[in-house]
Amino acid sequence: MTGLLGALLPAVPLVAGLLGLLLPPAPRRNSATGGDRARTAAVTLGVAGAAGALALAVALLLTVDGPTETSATWVDFGGLAVTLGVRLDGAAALVAVAVTAVALAVQVYSIGYLRRGPHDDVDVDHRYPPYAAQISLFTGAMLLVVVAGDLIMLLVGWEVMGLCSYLLIAHDRRLAGAPAAAMKAFLVTRVGDVGFLLGIALLGVSTGSFRIADVLAHDHSGATLTAAGLLLLAGVAGKSAQFPLHTWLPDAMAGPTPISALIHAATMVAAGVYAVARLYPLFTAAPVTLTVLGVLGAITLLLGALAATAQDDIKRVLAWSTVSQLGYMTGALAVGSPSAALFHLLTHAAFKALLFLAAGAVIHAVGTTLMSEMGGLRRSMPVTFWCTVVGLGALAGVPPLAGFWSKDGVLTVAESAALEGTGPAPSWVGWIVWIAGLVGVAVTAWYAGRLLLRAFFGTPRLPLVHPHDPPAVLRWPVLLLAVPAALLGLVGFVGAFADRLRFPTVPVAGSEDGLVHLGSGALLPLAFLLLGAALVTLGWRRDPAADPAAALGPLRPVFARAFRLDDVQHTLVVRPARALARAARTSDEVVVDGAVEGSGRAASGLGAGLAALHRAALPWAAAGVLAGALLIGLAAALVGVNR
8 A cells, every 4th residue: 555655646746747738728819718728727737736646645654654665677687677666664755745735835826926917928828737737747756756766766756857947947938037047957957967877877787776775785895885975966966956066046046936935945956865865874884975965065054044145136045045954954964864854854845935935925016026125014914924934933943943943953963973973974074064054053044034124124115016915825825834834843852753754774863762852952053043133133223224234245245146156167167168069069060061061062063064064065066066967968979979
């Protein structure tokens, strides 16, 4: 029964997505009836697929009892087998519930968010059916990553997500930044995916099977395991936006806001973290990989937090916040606690989806994404305001909200790894993760407070706008997501929940009797939280009309441009790639095309010359024939006279 639930889990949204792609397109113009029918069918398929998947995920969570696996050989390449099957445990079931819950919220929210109003784009209904279908495919692909029992099947879901992210970010291709942002996301993650593919191939060849259970049980050589682990981390850095492959994530804000919630909360960025947790024994057997992951996680954590402090676009603040929170997750993995990493992944899915959908309600109401054009919204949008308070409080780690417990879990295991050397990586990795995490707490509280003050307090900076809370179809997904954002951390005390996140084959740093020692050592993170909140509040009280980011001084443009790493990437990678492409194009045009076209021109010239000679010879030939005929006639006449 469990195996059947696991197999159906990704199949339901994938089938809904494929059926949605087969829907006839809605007419672009002057056919409201046709557009309504296509939209209604797309809504039905999208919501039903997500709801069905959520029901299956909940059923799986209630029935799974310890790790189970079912598989059947699909193809066998001379002893190298690829299998079809699922590998299920409590962690997979919990992540599946988070994925499907956010996906359902996004599908419902999109009904109202992407609706044609009296002054809106008349092509919205035409674009909605493929949009809903692509969300279903995205959801199914992530669920395939979650339950896959074979590395090749995991890779299939991994790559389908990359394709869906490209399509959804570029949903409205007429927007100036959307196609470029989609292409950037696709190419940057593709760089990492090449390494991920090579890592899977190396593991499969060395094991003789791509089945995850076989790969984990195999006695790999140290060099092979280290090489494979580092190659896998390249893919993780791409999908989960780790330095230096993080640059695509903020630009992905060009897509619709519900898609931002889906990508940033529960699907694509979570895939890399989940993949490391899924294959964690491989990484603990090659500690160099966890050392690299810890360094990258600490850099990513601070980089994302500092960049968030200077953004004016509300969605980019949340995007850089996602980058930072992913650094906490990879830091937890590096110091030896996949359980703490996945716990933070779950709470982050709740509060970040809540924040993006609440931001979407604000954008829908005021018509701008810039906080400098907002202000005073708490009175006109009270429901959105309080939901945002819950989301930002959970993000910052305010007790007793969800993010407090999960972030404290990460900091606790990092502290243990630093002071007691309990992690699989060297103790100095624990130190940098712990210190970066504490600094990140203060910076997160600062930019979360700035967002709240700039958007909801002060005086309105757009006096002609009359904002109000969104309609029910937008409001209810936000309200429902506020519940786990507020309460999910408390279930960390429940033994059954902790057991489902535990990995029996992997010792959890700092924990012997549960998920982590939740709340232990929480006074230091709380002190950093209060420091960040106090600094931003004092700055705002000094001048409520000014942006608290002005206090950053000359650092503000540096943080706003994220230390100009995009420019560095452009100089070191994009420009050389374009130069190489231009050289290849020139070589193709001059050498290859020149040779082919030159041969053609030479043949044409030779033919033209021969034709010219032939044409020039025709009069002479005719004259010769005539002269010959005359000579023959003259000779015949002379012969006749002589007779």
